[in-house]
Amino acid sequence: xxxxxxxxxxxxxxxxxxxxxQCAQDMNHEYMSWYRQDPxxxxxxxxxxxxxxxxxxxxxxxxxxxxxxTTEDFPLRLLSAAPSxxxxxxxxxRQGDSQNGRYTFGSGTRxxxx
Amino acid sequence: GQQVMQIPQYQHVQEGEDFTTYCNSSTTLSNIQWYKxxxxxxxxxxxxxxxxxxxxxxxxxxxxxxxxxxxxxLHITATQTTDVGTYFCAxxxxxxxxxxxxxxxxxxxxxx
Numbered sequence: 001x002x003x004x005x006x007x008x009x010x011x012x013x014x015x016x017x018x019x020x021x022q023c024a025q026d027m028n029h030e031y032m033s034w035y036r037q038d039p040x041x042x043x044x045x046x047x048x049x050x051x052x053x054x055x056x057x058x059x060x061x062x063x064x065x066x067x068x069x070t071t072e073d074f075p076l077r078l079l080s081a082a083p084s085x086x087x088x089x090x091x092x093x094r095q096g097d098s099q100n101g102r103y104t105f106g107s108g109t110r111x112x113x114x
Numbered sequence: 115g116q117q118v119m120q121i122p123q124y125q126h127v128q129e130g131e132d133f134t135t136y137c138n139s140s141t142t143l144s145n146i147q148w149y150k151x152x153x154x155x156x157x158x159x160x161x162x163x164x165x166x167x168x169x170x171x172x173x174x175x176x177x178x179x180x181x182x183x184x185x186x187x188l189h190i191t192a193t194q195t196t197d198v199g200t201y202f203c204a205x206x207x208x209x210x211x212x213x214x215x216x217x218x219x220x221x222x223x224x225x226x
Contacts, residue, residue: 104159
């Protein structure tokens, strides 16, 4: 099993450009989420999904869209990139509907907006 | 909203010294998880604590969940250079277990 796969690993965008960060998992996890990591801020939840067709906002959703058409994939879209979105983005998945599930993280996408 | 704070934010220790990081939540947690992130890497699950006052050990690492289930600690005995990284605690957010809140993290540097 590959676990959680994120692409690309690195990306540089110009202000105003759009792009999609890809996340795929092969563990049949129902729950998937996107976090951004900034120095001194820890990991902040952007959006999450409890299953195909269901998404919800996290702590910092503005400027990002998500969709969940399949169990495996949970892409994150930046509609109009801003320098404030320069960050490291992690996708994470968790087994099922349990509050005790451990997170499996992808290797991250390092995004720079200039 | 719920806040999960960790102290210290940074810690430098000589190899062989002990290290402790503390996690404090503004609300009672049903469980708490700990993760380790190596420099340039991604968070990796270490352990989960569920019961009030629970203590779990993994070799040189000791994890504790407070009696009130609002705080937790991670203690590393005799640190090694392989312990370098950032340690995060995480717990179910005020919006329910679906919104897990991560602590701010403690970055550990071990000086050989």
